Amino acid sequence: MTKQRKAIITGAADGIGWALARRFAAAGCRIAIADIDGDRAAMRAAELGDGHIGLACDVAEEASAAAAVTAAAAALGGIDILVNNAGIGDTHLPTLEQDIGHFERVLKVHLNGTFLMSREVARHMTGSGGAILNISSIAGLGGLPRRNAYGAAKAGIAQMTKNLACEWAGIGIRVNALAPGYVGTALVKTLEAAGRIDRGKLERRIPMGRLAEPEEIAEAGWFLCSPAASYVTGAILSVDGGWQAFSDAGDASRP
Template identity: 70%
Template sequence: MEQVALITGAADGIGWAMARRFAEAGCRIMLADIDGARACDRAAALGTDHAAVRADLSDEASTVAMVEATLSRMGRLDILVNNAGIGDSHRPTLEQDVATFDRILRVHLDGTFMASREAARAMIGRGGAILNVSSIAGLTGLPRRNAYGAAKAGIVAMTKSMACEWAGSGIRVNAIAPGYVGTALVAKLEAEGRIDRARLERRIPMGRLADPAEIAEAAWFLCSAAASYVTGAVLSVDGGWSAFGDAGSAS
C-alpha cells in the first residue's frame, strides 16, 4: 500500500523539494502551507493522487484540522515532516523584541510539538515516521539568531524525547539539521544585505550552499525503510559546517 506523507511548509523551498522527492518514491502527499492557494497549485502539479491543506502551525486548531484533513482525504498517515517555519529578524540581541521572539518559537517549536502529537495519535498501533527540521542554528551558535536558534535547539531535544517515548509504538522520530540552502528566502536575505553569501561559502568546507533537493534526499532516507533502525538521530546536512571548527576562515 502507498504511504501517505504530510509535509508542512510544502509550497516552496525545502518543503517543495521534499514533496517532489517523496512523491517520486511513491508516496501520496498532503502538502500543508499557510499559503493554501500555493499549496493547492503545487499538489496539482504533482498529480491527482496528492492534495493540499492550508495550515497555520502557530494555531492549535489549525494544526489539529490539518492532520484531520489528511486522514479524511488520504485515509491514513504514515509520515509527518515538520518543515514549516519562518525567518527571524537577524537583529542584534539588544534590538530584539519579545513579540517576534515568541512568534518564532510558536511556529517552529509549538508547531512541531502540536503536529507531532496529532500525527502520533494516528500512528500509534500501526507505526510511522516523523521527521523534524532543525538547523545548524540549533547545534551551534549563530549571532543575532536567538529565537531561531532556541527553537531549533528545542526541536532537537523534542526529537530525542519523542523518539524514546514512541519507539515501542513503532513510531520513529528523527531530525535533520540543514546548513545554508539556496532557497528564495536566502536569496532575499542576501539582496537585503542581511547575509554575505561569499563569506558563508568560505566558511562551508564544501564551499557552496546546499541545493534543496540535497536536503530532500536526506529527509527521505530518514523516513524510508532504509532507516528502519534509526530513531532519535539528528543528521547534519550542512556541507561540513558543524564539523569545522576554524571560524576564523569566515572573516
C-alpha cells in the first residue's frame, strides 16, 4: 500500500491554489489549506471531505507561518509536500505612480512567504522524500512594464527555487517551480474588470490563443510533486500556452 502523503498548500481557498488542493486530494493526499481567509480555508477543507483541514495564515508573517506549519504537521501527522501558492497582484500603475507600501507588501507576501513557509516545512520534511512547489510566473522570466514588485517577486521565487533545490537535494527534498502564464482566476478577473488588462490582446499574444484553466496549472503542479518527477529538482516549468517561447513581432495567434 502506498503511503498517504500530506500536503500544505498556501492561498488554496481560491483560484490556482484551490485547483491544486482538489488535484492533490484526488491523488490521495491529505490537505491543509493555509489561507489569509481562514473561514474560506475551513469551508474549502470541508468541501474536500474528512481528513482535510483549513487554517488561517498570513504567509508573510513569521509567527503566523510557523504556527500554521506546526498546526498542519500535528493535524495531518507530518508534512510531505508544500505548495507556496499564496500571492497578490500588482497595481499595474505607471512606475512614477507606484507607492512603496504596496511594493513592499507584494514582495513580503511572495518572497517572505515562500522563504518562511519553506524553512518551517523543511524542519518537518528531513529524510522524508519531501517536495516543495513554488509558483513563479511569466512575469518573473520576462519584462512586463508597470509590474516592478510582482516581477521582482516572481524572479526571486524562481531563484530561491534553484537555491533551495541545490541545498536540500542532499536531505531528500525536491524543490521546483511553475511559471504560469495568464490563468482565468479571480485575480485576473479583477484586473480585467478594473481595465488593467485586456483579455483579447492577451489572447492574441499567446500562441495557444487562450488563457489557462486553473486545473491545467494544478495538473503540472501535481506532476512536479509526484513520484513521477523523482529526478526533477530546481526546475522552473513554464505552463503558459507558449507565451515564453514566442519572441516574434506581432500577434502569436489569431482569434
